[in-house]
Amino acid sequence: MEVDLRYDAKIKGLAIKNGPEHVDPQLQLELEQLNTICTELIGITDAVPSPPTPENFNKDMSRMISKLYEGGVQAFKNGKIQDSEKQFTIAIEVINRRNKFEAFQGTLQELGILLMARADTYLAGKKYVKAFNDADLLIGLMMCTPDNFLRRGVANYFLENYEDARADFQRGLAFDPNNEKLLAELNNVLDKILDENGDYL
Incomplete structure (x- = not known):
């Protein structure tokens, strides 16, 4: 199957133009991954991405994630379950926005702590399917x-x-x-x- 790939200025990446109505999901996924990695590479000012180390881990983002986590824990202690859930979810979204070339070890540690906290919040709020999904992901990360x-x-x-x-x-x-x-x-x-x-x- 032939597809017409072109640069789309709106998304600043490759997109399928004049293609079939139903695009192969695997092709769509690979295209999204390619666009993500290209965006990350364009954002790097060095000629080559530096090796991921604890030293080049974005400390500002870490502080922001830590504040969101602490705010979520405090909201949970005060019985504000929805506020707590929201804080943890935003913190997880911030982690997802980290540069893809940052050290994964630090990201994994942050993600694990937040998923545990959010799973507990979901259980307290009786959102059992969401709690199951977070716990299932945690087991994959921290067996x-x-x-x-x-x-x-x-x-x-x-x-x-x-x-x-x-x-x-x-x-x-x-x-x-x-x-x-x-x-x-x-x-x-x-x-x-x-x-x-x-x-x-």
Whole structure:
């Protein structure tokens, strides 16, 4: 399939012109990725991007992200769940706007802390699908953290995915066998499974 790619001044990148109505999603994704990396390269003033190091990590953005995180935590403590959720979401968006050539280790650390906080906020606000999505992403990023399995397990429990919740709590306990919260939640879900199966009165 042939497509007509041209530079579009409005988006400052390549776009498909006079193409078929339905463009292959993979082609569209690759085009967006190409435009993103080109934008990042154009924004660099050096001839070659410098290697990512802690020294060239944008400290101003880090301070902004830290303030948003602290504001979200304070809002959560004051019972303002929606304000807290908004602060964490904005902070995650700021992380996404970081230069793609910055050190990923710092970005990953910031993202992990914010996703944990936002997942807890979603659970408190009874937004269980969103909490599940954040916890699922956290498990992909930080597999050995038992609390992330707790978060996903609780979301699964309230979504009535009891077997998945049981599996999450058991996986979390594999990393921390004496975790009281995981043990308590596992007992709750086991009781629920027995009740659902009619084996428990």
